[in-house]
Amino acid sequence: MNSQFERFGLEPFIIKAINSLQFYKPTDIQERLIPSILKGESVIGQSQTGTGKTHAYLLPVINNIDPAKQEVQAVITAPTRELANQIYQEVLKVTQFYDGSEQITARCYVGGTDKQRTLEKLKVQPHIVVGTPGRILDLIKEQALHVYTSNSLVVDEADLMLDMGFINEVDQIAARMAEKLQILVFSATIPEKLKQFLRKYMDNPKYSHVAPNQVTVTSVEQILIPSRHRDKVQILHDILLKYNPYLAIVFTNTKVKADEVADSLIKKGLKVGRLHGDLSPRDRKKMMKQIKDLDFQYVVATDLAARGIDIEGVSHVINFEIPSDLDFYVHRVGRTARAGYSGIAATLYDPSDEDAIVKLEKMGITFKQQDLRNNEWVELGARDKRNKRKKQLNGLDIEAKKIVRKPSKVKPGYKKKMKNDMEQYKKRQRRINKRTK
Known part of the structure; x- marks a missing residue:
């Protein structure tokens, strides 16, 4: 050929x-x-x-x-x-x-x-x-x-x-x-x-x-996993065992957090490498050799490892934290699915990460939402369901405000009374909506 x-x-x-x-x-x-x-x-x-x-x-x-x-x-x-x-x-x-x-x-x-x-x-x-x-x-x-x-x-x-x-x-x-x-x-x-x-x-x-979307979307399955106020290190440990990767890189935003996560996973019995800027030149060289020799199945790293360093055989990338500079998300994900292979990029996220996820979606990244329950993957519904429900309630609030008008002559405690009246109105509307359904 x-x-x-x-x-x-x-x-x-x-x-x-x-x-x-x-x-x-x-x-x-x-x-x-x-x-x-x-x-x-x-x-x-x-x-x-x-x-x-x-x-x-x-x-x-x-x-x-x-x-x-x-x-x-x-x-x-x-x-x-x-x-x-x-x-x-x-x-x-x-x-x-x-x-x-x-x-x-x-x-x-x-x-x-x-x-x-x-x-x-x-x-x-x-x-x-x-x-x-x-x-x-x-x-x-x-x-x-x-x-x-x-x-x-x-x-x-x-x-x-x-x-x-x-x-x-x-x-x-x-x-x-x-x-x-x-x-x-x-x-x-x-x-x-x-x-x-x-x-x-x-x-x-x-x-x-x-453009970035030509790089990440085609061959990488991108997954969001909600932390739901659980122990993130425990979730990470469980999904690493479930994935059983050829080689997984876990990304954190700081060197301190990288050490903290690596130490916690080691205590849980995993053999884990680490790669960040605080390692001496000698230790970094030794670590890179060990990673290439597949001495580790899991490596915890900062974004230093996401930029240009080619580590062969990365099957999974796990974002323990979403990077503050979202361009680094693309670099991280680019560690897997190289040379025509496919890969998985999973991101653990907290409610506070909502804005960052929306921005990533606007960059052309499409996520699947999953959770690991009883050691089985469960497909979750759309992430914006709760937001849609909030919007519906907001619409009900607006309607309630129109019905329960502010009195022309206010008396002490009128705000509390208005709030109670609005809540009563919304309860009635919810009951009517349920019956209608």
Whole structure:
């Protein structure tokens, strides 16, 4: 079967790599951006996780490398070590198929590694640099890494880069690169502060936006589970056992809550991993390896794990809490149903989450409502039934107010009397409605 990527005019070794990765049809964002990147144009790709954006830039960037020139030709920046390492591994999966006399070399530079050894190895410059902005800038300032030869810069997860305070380092890296610079920016959202950076370096870039509802609705079954003032950790424990997932990620909003939930589940006998910003670089690396080795069936994480980090085989995502920034809901759900597989995203919600759920529904997300009772799934009716009933009662209140009018001359206690009269009227109306039915 011929790959549909062939029509982009990619090098034969890239097509071999694509076949090895079992890609057949380009995703929406790949379809839109690969031709522009191949031509050396700057692009902005706005899309959620799981849309194939990494290969949307990797394939054309690697395709454009000239192995005969032993100099830096592309710099790829990522906000976290895990994401940088992940991108680097994807680069190696493609470059291994190059069969020319020269090699295409790539190196990954992140904090928490031996800087002296890195400096020694930089006597020969790699073609492709992948890493976190802080470490890349550090190596540039040491005059060990020569990025001035590179005319291609990738800024992945740009809005998270901004949130974590790294956009200034990216700015300094860009300022040291070739004057005619191709910048490839990929981001879930484009906040105003990020636009300032884009305007500084990008002149009329190609812009492509893949809408969130194209990402989450098709292959993920999205379920709402009401907490009903019960012990949420106990409900979580029960639904995890009932789902019996291949791998489930449980999301919380804070590091403190992640530890609290993980500790509670461990006390209940589950083997649980955790992934959040308070782990040391060494512990995070160890945890990622354990997760990939399937040492854990359940992982409790903060939104750090929802942005860009690719954990294979996630069959279930559980939102222990709805994120305050609803864009993160889409990132979380994007951890499952990757590469054409289906997945389940379950959200535990309290009455106070009603507004957030309504906003998610307006974003195009369709929920099923279920509950776990006596270890069996029970389909619940529409969530807005109670609201409809309230609206009916409100209508009755209005009618009662019309009937029970405020007296022209008020006396002490008239408000209480009016309220009693209205309640009596509503009781009579309810009895009449019942009889009519």
